[in-house]
Amino acid sequence: MTAYLTSLHAIVTREALRFIHQRERFVAALVRPLVWLLVFAAGFRAALGLSIIPPYQTYITYETYIVPGLCGMILLFNGMQSSLSLVYDREMGSMKLLLTSPLPRGWLLFCKLLGSTAISILQVYAFLAIAALFGITMPGWGYVTVLPALVVAGLMLGALGLVLSSFIKQLENFAGVMNFVIFPMFFLSSALYPLWKMAESSELLHDICALNPFTHAVELIRFALYVEWSGMALLWTVLAAGLFAAAALIGYDPARTRIGRRG
Amino acid sequence: MTGLEAQGLSYAYGPKQALDDVSFSVAAGTFCALLGPNGAGKSTLFNLLTRLFVAPSGTIRIAGHDLRAAPRAALAELGIVFQQTTLDLDLTVLQNLSYFAALHGLSGRTARSRIDAALEQLDMRERAGEKARSLNGGHRRRTEIARALLHDPSVLLLDEPTVGLDAAARASITDYAHGLAGQGKTILWATHLTDEVQPDDALIILHRARILATGTARDIAGDTTLQDRFLTLTGAAA
Numbered sequence: 001m002t003a004y005l006t007s008l009h010a011i012v013t014r015e016a017l018r019f020i021h022q023r024e025r026f027v028a029a030l031v032r033p034l035v036w037l038l039v040f041a042a043g044f045r046a047a048l049g050l051s052i053i054p055p056y057q058t059y060i061t062y063e064t065y066i067v068p069g070l071c072g073m074i075l076l077f078n079g080m081q082s083s084l085s086l087v088y089d090r091e092m093g094s095m096k097l098l099l100t101s102p103l104p105r106g107w108l109l110f111c112k113l114l115g116s117t118a119i120s121i122l123q124v125y126a127f128l129a130i131a132a133l134f135g136i137t138m139p140g141w142g143y144v145t146v147l148p149a150l151v152v153a154g155l156m157l158g159a160l161g162l163v164l165s166s167f168i169k170q171l172e173n174f175a176g177v178m179n180f181v182i183f184p185m186f187f188l189s190s191a192l193y194p195l196w197k198m199a200e201s202s203e204l205l206h207d208i209c210a211l212n213p214f215t216h217a218v219e220l221i222r223f224a225l226y227v228e229w230s231g232m233a234l235l236w237t238v239l240a241a242g243l244f245a246a247a248a249l250i251g252y253d254p255a256r257t258r259i260g261r262r263g
Numbered sequence: 264m265t266g267l268e269a270q271g272l273s274y275a276y277g278p279k280q281a282l283d284d285v286s287f288s289v290a291a292g293t294f295c296a297l298l299g300p301n302g303a304g305k306s307t308l309f310n311l312l313t314r315l316f317v318a319p320s321g322t323i324r325i326a327g328h329d330l331r332a333a334p335r336a337a338l339a340e341l342g343i344v345f346q347q348t349t350l351d352l353d354l355t356v357l358q359n360l361s362y363f364a365a366l367h368g369l370s371g372r373t374a375r376s377r378i379d380a381a382l383e384q385l386d387m388r389e390r391a392g393e394k395a396r397s398l399n400g401g402h403r404r405r406t407e408i409a410r411a412l413l414h415d416p417s418v419l420l421l422d423e424p425t426v427g428l429d430a431a432a433r434a435s436i437t438d439y440a441h442g443l444a445g446q447g448k449t450i451l452w453a454t455h456l457t458d459e460v461q462p463d464d465a466l467i468i469l470h471r472a473r474i475l476a477t478g479t480a481r482d483i484a485g486d487t488t489l490q491d492r493f494l495t496l497t498g499a500a501a
Contacts, residue, residue, distance in 0.1 A: 003368025010365030014351070021353050093349040100313045101366040102339040108366070255317040 007103050008111045015115030018085070029077060029123050030130070033070035037131060041066050053194055055226035063136050068222035069191025071124045071146075072214060075154045078123065080182055082116035083161030087168050099254070106249055109162060116161075117154035124150055142225040149224035149234075153217035156237050159244035160213075166251025189215040190222075213240035265324065266291040266418050266449025267312070272321035274307055281307040282318075283472040289451060289465060291326075291417070294444035296460040296480070297453040299469035300497055305453045306346065308469070309422045312451075313343050326417045326449075339367070342411035346422040346453075348403055352396040356387065356406050359395055360413060367414040374413075381409035385439070401432030408436070418449045425459065433459070457490040470497045 019025065041063040052059060089095040098108050128143065138146075164177055186192075188209050195215070199206035209215050216236035223230035268288040274281050282304045289295040299305050310316045312323060314334055323330040328337035350359050357378065364374040382388040385405040395403060404424055411419060421440065425433040437452075437459045444450045452459070460466060462481040466489075467474060475496050476483050484492045 002370070006365045006368055006370040009370075010362050014354075014362055017354065017358075093345055093347045094351055096313070096315060096343075096345055097349050097363060097366060099315060100338060100341070100343055102335045103366065103368065104335070254314050 003103060004107060007101070007108065008114070011098075011108065011111035012115040012118060015082075015112070015119060019119050025081070026123065026126075029074060029081075030126055032077065033073050033127050034130060036070055036073070037063060037066065037136070038134065053196070055223050055228040055230075061136075065194075066192060067128070067131055067136060067138070068225055069189070069218050071127065071150065071221050071225075072153060072189075072191055072218040073186060074124050074127060075117075075120050075150065075157045075217070076182060076185060076214060078116060078120035079154070079157030079159075079161040080164070080177055081161075082112070082158060083165035083168070083177070086112070086162070086165035090165075099252070105252055105254075109248060109252060110245075113155060113158045113162060117151065117158050120154045120158075121147070121150045138225045139227055141227045145227045146221060146224040149220045152234065152237050152241065153220055156213060156217055156241035156244060159241055159248055162248035163244050163251055166248060185212060185214040188212050189218055191215075191218050213237060216240070265289065266293065266326060267295075267451060268322075268324040269308075269312070270322045272308070272311055272318050272323070274311060274316065274318050280472050282311070285321075285469070285472075285474055287467050287474060287477055289449055291449050292444060292447045293465050294441050294450045294452065294461075295465035295467065297451055297467050297469060298455065298457065298460065298493060299453075300455055303455075303469045304472045305469060306422060309343075309345075309420060309453065312420055313341065314338065339414065340417045342414070342416035342419040344404070344407050344411050344419070344421040344424050346424075346426065348407065350395040350403060350406060353394065355392050355394055356382070356398070357391040359406065360410050363410045364413050369414065377413050377415075378409075381412050384412070385409045400427050401429070401436070404428065404432070404436055408439070412443075416448075418451070419443065420451045420453075422453045423455070424452070425454070425456070457488075457493050460489060468493065468496060 045062045086095065089098075098112075099105060101108060128138070131137075160181075164181065168177070188205070189212050190209065191214070195206055195209055198209050213236060216233040219230055220233040220237050223233065265288045270286050272282050272285040285304075285308065297305055297308070307316070311318050312325075312330075314330055314337075317331070323337075325337040326340040328340060330337040351362070354362070360378045360381070361374060364370065364378065369377060379388070382391055385408060387402065387405050387409055390398065390402060390406075395406065398406065408421075408424070419440075424440075425436055428436070440450055440452060441461065441464075454460070460480045462479070462484070464480045466476070466478060466480040466483050468476040468483065480489055483489070
């Protein structure tokens with residue numbers, strides 16, 4: 001058992017060290033949602049009228065509405081960023097160290113996932129703190145109850161990153177991830193607009209949004225921020241996490257992959 | 264007792280056959296050179312031996328453990344130095360070694376004393392606090408060899424470990440690996456340079472996915488030099 005904990009500690013520490021070495025990454029990860037919150041949301045405030053939908057009990061401003069979506073955005077970008085770093089690790093060869101360790105591969109990948117999720121969550125809290133400084137606050141307990149929601153959502157999106165990293169052959173292909181994964185997932189979700197708004201424009205788009213696991217991750221965070229329970233969102237997010245984790249295990253199965261083929 | 268054994272390994276990248284029914288065995292405590300020109304299939308063989316790929320057919324046994332049936336026991340007996348450096352350049356030598364030790368379940372005092380011993384053996388102790396990025400090629404290689412020995416494996420695989428090193432560093436690392444075989448470790452040393460092979464070494468010549476010759480270097484060379492013999496063999500096969 002100690003071997004498992006030792007490796008967990010080492011992998012999480014390495015992720016943290018790498019993160020400390022890249023301070024620009026931390027700043028970039030914060031600037032992106034803040035631009036959305038302080039610029040985009042301010043501009044759209046007048047254009048989008050929001051009715052009272054759960055978990056909100058009163059009229060809210062648009063800035064307040066998009067905070068959970070932007071928390072999700074941080075997790076999404078970080079999940080993809082860690083997949084990018086896995087592809088990089090593979091090209092540089094350091095992934096080979098992990099894959100030739102005698103500990104089970106699934107466990108080692110889970111450690112990686114946990115490490116990157118922990119770093120994402122730190123960034124979400126930094127974002128929530130800055131939002132609070134600008135007067136966009138949540139109920140006090142919400143900052144506590146959102147933690148498990150962030151863990152589940154972060155693991156789900158990190159697992160998606162793992163799946164992608166096992167299929168992306170080269171670093172250069174990463175731009176495709178941006179276009180075909182991050183943007184559709186983000187815009188086809190309830191991050192920026194409630195789903196009933198989407199239904200007014202197109203039933204089909206609404207249905208796609210409702211299937212998107214990122215929508216459920218955002219709703220999970222939204223309800224948790226208001227100390228409310230959303231079983232459906234939790235169920236979908238956990239199911240998606242399980243599915244992505246299984247796909248990642250298949251992707252990293254030595255009998256099926258050619259990891260290490262390059263260099 | 265055999266240190267390393269491969270039976271009937273084949274592997275193809277699409278239509279290109281990289282290894283074709285490769286079988287060999289290396290006795291425990293032997294230095295065995297795997298000699299082959301570029302593109303012979305050496306790296307593919309290493310990927311199979313380290314379980315980065317799994318061969319569709321054939322078996323691999325490392326210190327008696329079947330890599331397919333008991334991968335964890337087999338990998339625990341295996342030390343690996345990859346062709347390309349796998350050090351994290353932003354971490355110090357010590358951090359790199361500690362990270363690797365943890366991946367093998369070693370921590371605390373045990374890890375620290377093994378790291379000290381490995382660095383001492385490779386004359387790298389005073390560089391423990393330096394970032395890997397600031398090391399020269401020879402010292403990076405030494406760090407990687409120290410790392411590969413941390414968990415006290417009985418089999419050590421080195422994939423062209425002297426690539427890019429100057430003559431002195433090359434000779435010193437080659438001698439060191441020969442010494443390890445003397446201490447009972449089984450060494451498989453892939454190279455395309457015949458001067459790294461000593462007459463008493465076991466030798467496998469790999470060319471175009473197949474094994475052309477196995478035996479001691481002296482027997483394979485016969486009455487000519489190993490270099491000439493190697494060129495004749497691979498030239499004739501070409």
